[in-house]
Amino acid sequence: MGAGRGIFFGVSVGPGDPELLTRKACRVLEACPVIGAAQTARGEQLALSIARRAVDLTGKEILSLPFSMARDLSVRQAAWRRAAAMVRQVLDRGQDVAMVVLGDVSIYSTYCYLMELLREEGYETEMIPGVASFSAVAARLGVSLTTMEEPLHILPASQQAQWEGLTLPGTKVLMKSGRNLKDLVEKLAETGQLEQAVLVANCGLDQEMVCTDLRALPEGAGYYTTILVKE
Structure with missing residues (x-):
């Protein structure tokens, strides 16, 4: 080439x-x-x-x-x-x-x-370019990420300093959430967003896991964990 x-x-x-x-x-x-x-x-x-x-x-x-x-x-x-x-x-x-x-x-x-x-x-x-993990997660869940009126926010959940973005309006994508998963779930509960959050770990891999109730976190949800928070 x-x-x-x-x-x-x-x-x-x-x-x-x-x-x-x-x-x-x-x-x-x-x-x-x-x-x-x-x-x-x-x-x-x-x-x-x-x-x-x-x-x-x-x-x-x-x-x-x-x-x-x-x-x-x-x-x-x-x-x-x-x-x-x-x-x-x-x-x-x-x-x-x-x-x-x-x-x-x-x-x-x-x-x-x-x-x-x-x-x-x-x-x-x-x-x-290729398919982003959060696009695949949305497809796996059968949900849209945005509408014409809604913004989309992509947050690195491995960095707690970025969690202030949870207060933003619209859909939040929390990428690579596994490292701080328990603390993140507590923050979502604190901000009243736990019910709107869905987790997918290892999307598209043999070890894929989907969790629609973050009060009962699955075992083995590691680094490649994405959480969608829809308003």
């Missing part, structure tokens, strides 16, 4: 169901010789496992990119720089890299941190 230096693609793979990958996402993954995938400290590569169920990646180089979930920003930034350096080495040898990303690449995506670092150095980048 690229000439000289390679191109750094961010490829959205959706929240879990491999059938939600777009045709463009599949085409880029098929064409790129190197697939980048974020890897947790425990070795998990969820985005890569989803992509493998949609596209045959046999024979491709897999570039495992370690990243950090530390609360300390400097620790996370150091991980981004290390990952960007790994991608840079491949791009400099003239090969394209397609980094697979959960959900949509423009929403809370590790790719975007690397993209900014590499763009500053003159590398070509391209984002391939």
Whole structure:
């Protein structure tokens, strides 16, 4: 795809169901010789496992990119720089890299941190959009996210400082809620919104869970938990 230096693609793979990958996402993954995938400290590569169920990646180089979930920003930034350096080495040898990303690449995506670092150095980048987790959650529940009169607010529920957004009018999407789930449920009860809240964990994956009564939280609702709060 690229000439000289390679191109750094961010490829959205959706929240879990491999059938939600777009045709463009599949085409880029098929064409790129190197697939980048974020890897947790425990070795998990969820985005890569989803992509493998949609596209045959046999024979491709897999570039495992370690990243950090530390609360300390400097620790996370150091991980981004290390990952960007790994991608840079491949791009400099003239090969394209397609980094697979959960959900949509423009929403809370590790790719975007690397993209900014590499763009500053003159590398070509391209984002391939996809299905956001909250869109899949709304479809799973059979509800609309908004009407013409209602705003939509996307809040990172892993950051308690953002919970002040619960007072905003309209629909609230609380993403990655698992880490602070019990505290968040208490806050929803405090603001009188518990009855309007629905939880979906691991949407589109084998471990998917739906909870319509947050007073009885399901076991195992971890990091990939999304809560919709409808007025």
